[in-house]
Amino acid sequence: MIYPLCYFGNSVLREKAAPITNFDAELEKLGKDMISTMREEEGIGLAGPQIGKSLRIFTMEVPVDMDEDENGQPLNAGLESPLVVVNPEIEVVGDVEEEMEEGCLSIPEVRGKVIRPFAIKLRYQNVKGESKELELQGLAARCVQHETDHLNGVLFIDYLSSVKKMSIKGKLKRIKQNYG
Numbered sequence: 001m002i003y004p005l006c007y008f009g010n011s012v013l014r015e016k017a018a019p020i021t022n023f024d025a026e027l028e029k030l031g032k033d034m035i036s037t038m039r040e041e042e043g044i045g046l047a048g049p050q051i052g053k054s055l056r057i058f059t060m061e062v063p064v065d066m067d068e069d070e071n072g073q074p075l076n077a078g079l080e081s082p083l084v085v086v087n088p089e090i091e092v093v094g095d096v097e098e099e100m101e102e103g104c105l106s107i108p109e110v111r112g113k114v115i116r117p118f119a120i121k122l123r124y125q126n127v128k129g130e131s132k133e134l135e136l137q138g139l140a141a142r143c144v145q146h147e148t149d150h151l152n153g154v155l156f157i158d159y160l161s162s163v164k165k166m167s168i169k170g171k172l173k174r175i176k177q178n179y180g
């Protein structure tokens with residue numbers, strides 16, 4: 001099934017999502033439905049709170065051609081995609097940071113530059129409850145950070161400069177009115 005999205009202004013987006021403890025058929029179905037919803041909305045990531053589920057789960061599907069270094073080589077060769085991530089824990093690797101423009105399915109038509117660590121280690125569980133570990137770089141690493149932020153009630157607009165925040169105030173107000 002395709003879930004309706006929750007938009008900026010919905011308090012579920014500001015909650016700290018609960019850890020997942022039941023690795024059952026229902027969770028597997030949720031992962032599948034989140035992938036369908038993410039694809040339907042043409043997103044590269046979708047977190048539980050964005051469909052009103054305050055649970056520590058997100059899905060990710062970064063197009064291969066968006067995930068290359070400057071020589072056209074894949075940054076995250078062999079990465080399972082789409083990926084369902086449960087109970088993520090992030091560790092920053094190295095001290096390289098990168099600035100990139102981000103958007104969010106829950107905040108339509110708003111974009112802004114966010115500085116984030118370039119490389120991370122992701123520890124998580126799959127829908128079967130098996131522990132997994134991945135080293136990620138570039139857009140996939142950024143996506144994991146953006147989605148994990150969602151599980152902690154953090155939105156990418158929180159990182160924007162105060163000047164940029166002022167400039168998107170009207171758009172945010174309209175999202176609240178139209179979708180809230």
Ligand SMILES: [Zn+2]
Nearest residue numbers: 103104105106
């Ligand atoms: Zn988002």
